[in-house]
Amino acid sequence: MDRDPILLTPGPLTTTLRTKLAMLRDWGSWDTGFIELTARVRERLLAIVGAPDTHTVVPLQGSGTFSVEAAVATLVPRTGHVLVLDNGAYCKRAARLATLMGRRATLLPFPEDQPVSPVALDAALSADPGITHVMLIHCETGTGVLNPLAEVARVCERQGRGLIVDAMSSFAALPIDAREIRFDALIAASGKCLEGVPGMGFVFLRKAVLAQCAGHSQSLAMDLHDQWQYLEKTGQWRFTPPTHVVAALAEAIAQFDEEGGQPARLARYDDNCRTLIAGMRALGFQPFLDARWQAPVIVTFHAPAHPVYDFRRFYEAARAQGFILYPGKLTEVETFRVGCIGAIGANEMRQAVAAVARALDVMGIDSGAPAR
Ligand SMILES: *Cc1c(COP(=O)(O)O)cnc(C)c1O
Numbered sequence: 283m284d285r286d287p288i289l290l291t292p293g294p295l296t297t298t299l300r301t302k303l304a305m306l307r308d309w310g311s312w313d314t315g316f317i318e319l320t321a322r323v324r325e326r327l328l329a330i331v332g333a334p335d336t337h338t339v340v341p342l343q344g345s346g347t348f349s350v351e352a353a354v355a356t357l358v359p360r361t362g363h364v365l366v367l368d369n370g371a372y373c374k375r376a377a378r379l380a381t382l383m384g385r386r387a388t389l390l391p392f393p394e395d396q397p398v399s400p401v402a403l404d405a406a407l408s409a410d411p412g413i414t415h416v417m418l419i420h421c422e423t424g425t426g427v428l429n430p431l432a433e434v435a436r437v438c439e440r441q442g443r444g445l446i447v448d449a450m451s452s453f454a455a456l457p458i459d460a461r462e463i464r465f466d467a468l469i470a471a472s473g474k475c476l477e478g479v480p481g482m483g484f485v486f487l488r489k490a491v492l493a494q495c496a497g498h499s500q501s502l503a504m505d506l507h508d509q510w511q512y513l514e515k516t517g518q519w520r521f522t523p524p525t526h527v528v529a530a531l532a533e534a535i536a537q538f539d540e541e542g543g544q545p546a547r548l549a550r551y552d553d554n555c556r557t558l559i560a561g562m563r564a565l566g567f568q569p570f571l572d573a574r575w576q577a578p579v580i581v582t583f584h585a586p587a588h589p590v591y592d593f594r595r596f597y598e599a600a601r602a603q604g605f606i607l608y609p610g611k612l613t614e615v616e617t618f619r620v621g622c623i624g625a626i627g628a629n630e631m632r633q634a635v636a637a638v639a640r641a642l643d644v645m646g647i648d649s650g651a652p653a654r
Pocket residue numbers: 292293345346347348350372419421422423448449450451471
């Protein structure tokens with residue numbers, strides 16, 4: 283097959299030809315054209331969260347995790363204490379990176395198949411006034427569960443604690459309005475629901491908070507306060523910017539606007555998710571999550587019970603038909619994941635289900651049904 287495979291993964295994901303073509307140009311980082319491009323992208327990003335004046339957005343080179351690390355390094359003082367609401371792998375990663383940077387981090391555990399509880403958070407904060415910041419993963423991509431951002435934000439505001447939100451896999455698909463949801467930092471990246479290419483993250487920051495954060499970061503490259511100051515002064519990134527990634531993101535945002543913005547993107551992903559789950563159920567597969575908690579971003583399915591099932595072979599068989607699946611991230615149960623995001627629609631999801639059906643056939647598996 284000479285077509286690129288369809289990426290059913292949580293990033294990198296399938297992008298449009300128009301987005302790819304935007305990268306066929308070399309930009310000088312000092313050039314007015316690139317400075318304007320950066321300014322335009324930042325302005326559009328701020329408009330998407332509805333916060334042009336009260337907040338700023340600081341882009342950062344690297345994958346999404348670099349920006350999570352930078353947000354913690356910049357916002358949390360070295361004597362701070364972060365409480366991470368934990369219902370999955372990305373939550374644990376956030377706590378680990380905070381710990382490695384020398385911040386005190388505590389996990390507040392919840393079951394992996396359910397959202398975190400704002401009531402339990404409220405109790406934990408009341409019990410420990412030393413907690414300075416709360417970290418929430420909006421959509422826990424390890425399972426696909428959607429966490430209650432608005433309720434968590436209200437608890438943090440009432441308790442007077444900072445809130446750092448990893449909205450990597452939800453931003454631009456699920457509604458997030460900074461006028462209604464009070465956060466200190468909210469992190470996302472180019473290669474997720476905006477459907478750009480991977481290579482940069484960006485952090486929305488409340489200016490009143492960020493202004494107090496000079497000198498917090500123990501890292502030069504990860505210092506968002508410094509990056510912000512430099513951008514405001516010069517319009518330029520500190521250090522070599524991912525120029526082609528920024529150009530692709532600008533083009534991806536133009537298409538996001540043309541499609542109808544966040545509501546249209548959510549509608550398409552909802553449709554993708556419904557089409558996928560209906561098709562997979564017809565093959566016997568069971569989603570891991572209750573439909574109530576499922577974000578239309580990535581769906582975790584139980585592995586088939588059939589004794590010859592093996593993810594690697596299943597992956598290869600689907601790959602041979604042009605579809606890239608994603609491994610599971612759960613330790614207790616065997617699962618695999620299928621993404622609903624990217625420049626794909628219900629047709630691609632139906633084709634993906636057909637590819638999964640063929641893969642089962644090739645492997646001699648008669649049903650996707652999991653063990654009881
Ligand atoms: C994708 C993602 C990240 C960032 O992962 P990278 O591999 O560093 O790009 C962080 N948090 C969540 C919830 C994600 O979905």
